[in-house]
Amino acid sequence: MHYHGKALEELLVSAESQECLTVGVYESAKVMNVDPDCVAFCVLSTDEEYEGDIALQIHFTLIQAFCFDNGIDIVRVDDTQRLSEILGKTDESGEPKDVHCILVTNPSEDSWKDPALEKLSLFCEECRSFNEWVPAITLPEC
Numbered sequence: 513m514h515y516h517g518k519a520l521e522e523l524l525v526s527a528e529s530q531e532c533l534t535v536g537v538y539e540s541a542k543v544m545n546v547d548p549d550c551v552a553f554c555v556l557s558t559d560e561e562y563e564g565d566i567a568l569q570i571h572f573t574l575i576q577a578f579c580f581d582n583g584i585d586i587v588r589v590d591d592t593q594r595l596s597e598i599l600g601k602t603d604e605s606g607e608p609k610d611v612h613c614i615l616v617t618n619p620s621e622d623s624w625k626d627p628a629l630e631k632l633s634l635f636c637e638e639c640r641s642f643n644e645w646v647p648a649i650t651l652p653e654c
Contacts, residue, residue: 516635517651520587521598523553523628527616528599534615535601537571543615544578553616553629554579556646557589568612575613576646585636587649594651 527533532552534543544551556572558565579586589595592611601609616629639647 514650514652516587516632516649519628519631519635520555520589520649521651523616523626523632524555524595524598524614526626526628532617533599534617535599535613536610537568537575537613538610540575540613540615541571543617544575548578548582548584550617551579551582551584551615552618553632554584554586555589555595555614555616556586557592557595557612557614559590559592562592562612571613580645585633586646587632587636588646589649589651591651594653597654598651 524533534540540554554575556575558568558572562568576586578584595601595611595614596609599611599614601611636647639645
């Protein structure tokens with residue numbers, strides 16, 4: 513699993529440098545509503561603190577349904593703190609900002625090719641063949 517975690521980290525860093533990243537549940541929902549064809553990959557993240565958050569779980573269910581309906585690969589990460597560190601998305605106190613949903617987008621019709629995106633897409637396809645629709649990925653430590 514760390515192989516896929518490293519690929520996810522590489523994808524997020526690369527997408528951020530290309531300005532192809534949308535971070536946050538509400539921001540992601542807006543992008544999906546306005547231009548669903550630009551979404552290439554989706555990451556949902558949570559941790560123990562948010563497991564009981566019913567509103568967040570409802571958002572996750574709706575986002576997952578949208579991704580399934582639109583052929584968007586989706587994974588789950590159970591470490592919002594590490595995800596925030598990768599993206600540099602923390603507030604002044606070091607608490608993670610909303611990284612519960614992250615979209616990797618294509619800014620134009622000429623989609624950028626990223627080896628990490630291709631690895632993760634193959635991983636998701638393989639997982640779906642075993643009826644694992646939202647595979648979990650463990651991010652590597654710092």
